Amino acid sequence: MEPRRETNKTCGVICLKYLLFIFNILFWLAGGAVLAVGVWTLVEKSDYISLLNSSVYSASAYVLIAAGLIVVATGVIGCCATLKEMKSLLIVYLILLLCIFLLEIIAGVLAYIQYKECFPFCYQLNEELRQNLKVTMQQKYHQPGEESVTHAVDKLQQEFKCCGSNHSSDWTESVWIQAADHARLVPDSCCKTPSELCGQRDHPSNIYKVEGGCIMKLEHFILSQLYILGAVGIGIAFLQLVGMMFTCCLYRSLKEDTY
Incomplete structure (x- = not known):
């Protein structure tokens, strides 16, 4: 009867290994998606996000990149x-996994607190x-030494199909429109x-x-990025709970096998 017990243990460990491996693949893909969105935002959109003269919005891209890198690295460690x-x-x-999960909860609570405190002043901030x-x-726009601003404004207006702030x-009231003789409005x-x-x-x-x-279109874009971050964050948090459960079960099974 002892060999059958060992066989059952081995089968249990193998099943847990496959389940945890599948979880890590999903976890790694989720981290890769967050990282991709962050890099895409930073590379493709940072030129006109910088027009707002505010670090609040551009910081969201860096948060996405940092979160993606941490999740990807954690997934690799989990696979190994x-x-x-x-x-x-x-x-x-x-x-x-536990640290990331706790950080997500803390970040969510802080975001909620800041939103509640900001609420009376959000209109003034916008x-x-x-x-x-x-x-x-x-x-x-079109002023000497401001070529990057000119390019960003043109890209903003064309990509979002808008005109003016x-x-x-x-x-x-543009300095360029008033000073030039090109008769452009x-x-x-x-x-x-x-x-x-x-x-x-x-x-x-x-x-x-x-x-x-354009400011309305830009705000909608930034909010969509935040919604993506929130949705992926909720998905990752759920995966983490499942992963922690599988990890504990596998660790316990491996510990029992050593006796």
Whole structure:
């Protein structure tokens, strides 16, 4: 009867190893997705996010990248610990899972507290960011030494199909529009079909006239990134609970096998 007991133990360990390995693959993929979103945001979108003159929004990309790297690294450690049946590495892996899980809870609580404290002033904060973007577009567009701002504004308006910070009429106070002799009313990047000097006509059939302007489109984009972070965070938190359970069971099985 003893060999059958050993066989049952071995089968249990093998099943737990496969379950934990599958979990680690899912965990690793989730971390990779978070990392990819963070890098994509930083590489593709940071040029016009910088127009807001605020570190709050750009910080979200760095948070995504850091979270993705930690999750990916933890998943690799989990795979190694599972395949090699290293009890010491399983303990390290379990501690990492627990730390990440606790950090997620703390971050969620702090975010909720900050939101509640910010609530009466959120409108003023959004207005300040709107004014920052408006001033940047009006004062720095097509000005000497501000080539990066010019490129970012053109990219922002074309990609989000908008014109001006709050409205296309914002461009009437632009230093570039007032000083130049090109007779443009808006930049050519405001046009639905961009071409040289197309900004001379600001009719809705020619340029983008979006209610709320580019700042509204930019805020929606940033909020979508935060929603992605929150959704993936909830998914990872659930996976962590499952992973911790599998890790504890595998560690216990391996410990019993040594006796």
